[in-house]
Amino acid sequence: MSKWTICFAAAVASMGTAAAQTNVIPNPNFDAADVSWWQGPAQASSSKSWDPFGNPGGSLFLESTLLPPQLAVIEVSGPCISGPPGEWIYRGQVFNASEGPLLEECAIFFVRYEDATCSGPPIFDSSDGPQPQGVWIDREALPLEINQFIHSFRPTLQMTRGNFKGVSRCYFDNLELLSPGQQVVEVPAMGPVGMWVLIGVLLLTGIRKLYGGS
């Protein structure tokens, strides 16, 4: 097998690896009407549900009419995850459909723990801050490092109810939780045309090399 055949095989294999990467979150696009992987919310006058509105398709929907003096934070969390050391990536899209002013937030973040079972005191990420309403936007948690200080975490979806007026609503969709070694390889968006162009370039380069070209 020539080095060019090996090069081509490696290129195809790398594309396959990128396409086959595993997202730890089940049903991350909410194509199925199932939000049971997410626990909560524990807060009063608040609920979670699957909703047909999404980007596209379904989404996880958080809604609250919580009144003071209770905490104005409504959240659902995934199960405790204690994975391999390294950097974890967690991101997705949110749609803020609250009736109140821009004090309302829809956030995606890790809740970190020093022990391996999420049973110690939680260490929270920072919040995203006020965000536009009525539009899908990208949200990404700060990267999480599983190391000698942090051993487990819960991926969390959170709605901050800023003014206790009207109904607070957040939609979450297209969630992605990547463990170390499963991070997205920065392969350019490559449809069928792009892939055949790459194959053509590789083959032509190989033929030129075969006949002594540079």
Ligand SMILES: [Ca+2]
């Ligand atoms: Ca969806």
